[in-house]
Amino acid sequence: MYQTERLLLRAWRDEDLVPFADMNADPEVMRYFLQPLTPE
Numbered sequence: 001m002y003q004t005e006r007l008l009l010r011a012w013r014d015e016d017l018v019p020f021a022d023m024n025a026d027p028e029v030m031r032y033f034l035q036p037l038t039p040e
Contacts, residue, residue: 002009017039023029024037 021039
């Protein structure tokens with residue numbers, strides 16, 4: 001784990017996968033990418 005004044009950086013956890021996939025499937029979040037990402 002690494003911490004700065006504003007951020008806490010840590011290793012990925014299994015419970016991070018679903019929220020990350022949800023975020024990447026959001027067209028507004030991914031508006032500057034060619035297309036939203038899928039869970040695959």
